[in-house]
Amino acid sequence: MTHATLRSEFESLIDPYAPVGQLGTGFTFTEGPIWHPIDHYLLFSDMPADTRRRWDAARGVVEIKRPSNKCNGMTYDADLNLIVCEHATSSLIRERPELRPQMIEEVLRLRLPVRGVMRTMTRDVELRGVTLPKGANVYIHLGSACRDEALFTDPDEFQATRPNAHKHTAFGALNRACVGAPLARLEIATALDVLIERLPGLRFAPDQGPLRYTESMIVPSLRSLRVSWDVRAKSAVQ
Numbered sequence: 644m645t646h647a648t649l650r651s652e653f654e655s656l657i658d659p660y661a662p663v664g665q666l667g668t669g670f671t672f673t674e675g676p677i678w679h680p681i682d683h684y685l686l687f688s689d690m691p692a693d694t695r696r697r698w699d700a701a702r703g704v705v706e707i708k709r710p711s712n713k714c715n716g717m718t719y720d721a722d723l724n725l726i727v728c729e730h731a732t733s734s735l736i737r738e739r740p741e742l743r744p745q746m747i748e749e750v751l752r753l754r755l756p757v758r759g760v761m762r763t764m765t766r767d768v769e770l771r772g773v774t775l776p777k778g779a780n781v782y783i784h785l786g787s788a789c790r791d792e793a794l795f796t797d798p799d800e801f802q803a804t805r806p807n808a809h810k811h812t813a814f815g816a817l818n819r820a821c822v823g824a825p826l827a828r829l830e831i832a833t834a835l836d837v838l839i840e841r842l843p844g845l846r847f848a849p850d851q852g853p854l855r856y857t858e859s860m861i862v863p864s865l866r867s868l869r870v871s872w873d874v875r876a877k878s879a880v881q
């Protein structure tokens with residue numbers, strides 16, 4: 644037997660006698676290999692090279708993104724399923740503190756706490772060929788605006804160095820925009836600094852599946868978030 648599963652429920656997914664083969668060489672330190680069960684490719688990152696690659700039987704190993712800017716342990720597909728959970732010690736957010744303000748904007752853009760707001764039309768308005776009649780209740784999808792492909796390239800991607808990440812609408816817009824935005828940004832930055840400092844290696848717990856939210860058009864919240872971190876050796880704490 645060449646392969647074994649850590650958990651018995653995965654046994655039906657593997658062939659324990661499949662031959663072991665080398666897919667490629669020349670990588671410095673690869674992490675996060677994830678097998679796509681439908682399209683049959685292996686996705687992985689070369690962390691020091693900040694490059695994402697994939698392997699499939701037809702093309703072998705090909706580079707698909709550089710810089711990948713995905714070293715912070717959280718990579719999602721377009722349906723927001725967690726697809727790569729990489730090693731937190733290589734975390735970009737840890738290693739590049741100067742990028743933290745920008746990354747906070749990018750997280751706000753993709754994971755905005757207030758997904759949308761309601762308005763009542765006070766007059767008829769025509770918007771891109773659609774008439775919004777006076778008196779109509781309108782839902783403004785701030786989350787959709789945050790992924791506006793006319794404004795953001797590859798809008799579903801987390802890009803740590805996205806130059807215009809702050810142009811999101813997580814805090815609303817125009818004269819009803821959030822007055823607490825500067826305080827919220829300060830609180831997030833402070834909390835992040837403290838978490839990184841006090842919980843070394845903070846990462847998703849191995850049993851954290853795709854992130855699931857409560858069903859709400861306004862403020863959905865995470866149903867659960869399972870995390871792990873490293874406990875410092877006693878001698879390192881003293």
Ligand code: HEM
Pocket residue numbers: 755756757760761785812813814815816818819820821822823824826827
């Ligand atoms: C990450 C944190 C926060 C997010 C995502 C957020 C988001 C928003 C959004 C989207 C709106 C616009 C609502 C609308 O258009 O109807 C709003 C309005 C508002 N927010 Fe925040 N907010 C946050 C934190 C805060 C904090 C910390 C405060 C105060 C200490 C605050 C105070 C307000 C107030 C007073 C308004 C109403 C502004 C107005 O109608 O003129 N918010 N917020």
